[in-house]
Amino acid sequence: MTDKDDFDRRDTGVIRYGWWKTNEHFSAPKSEPEAISRVSGSEPGTLRRSRDLVEDDLREHTEKYGGDFGWPVIAVDFGDGWQYVYRALKGKLVDVRNMSPDQAAKYQGVRDGKTTNRGGLREEPPRDELDILPRDLDESEAALSDHGTSEPELQTAIALGGETERRYAERVVWQRLHQPELRRLTLLHHGTACAYCGMDVPQIIEAAHLASGFHR
Known part of the structure; x- marks a missing residue:
């Protein structure tokens, strides 16, 4: 997917992108993403490629999400754990660092166990939706290229x-x-x-x- 803001220089240093079904899935402590893509370099093109892989996979698997179901989330890992950065609205990604940094910080705090104030977050999803093995999108791409x-x-x-x-x-x-x-x-x-x-x-x-x- 060709993205709207294309590249945010604040993503420099990202080593992985991953996506979660909703804010509640991300905010659950130690929850795992549905799928990940590793960044192979620091150039805008490599960052964009990994993020686009994750966004394309997210949109393929979350048709029922959004609105009353909650918005999917794309988080980034700079090497010290997952950080909530993008919310996937219909047809576009929104960088919460620009739109709602306080809300993102609250979700991050719940995930990291720094606060028990869930604010507008709904009930935590069942653990079988959280303790999962993320799909590796890079391996999938490589396998398709080989075959x-x-x-x-x-x-x-x-x-x-x-x-x-x-x-x-x-x-x-x-x-x-x-x-x-x-x-x-x-x-x-x-x-x-x-x-x-x-x-x-x-x-x-x-x-x-x-x-x-x-x-x-």
């Missing part, structure tokens, strides 16, 4: 293919960028060859559940 098709190849298919091929290729590009879970796992384990007929045409490959039987 899947490169972006230049897909873009070539879009440019040169007929109308039907172009529609298929455009769909594959959209799915690859947003990492639907089923397609991610399918490509990770089976590569780009169709498990049904063996055809290996990355431009039209799709992931689907196959029923073990059929109905008359």
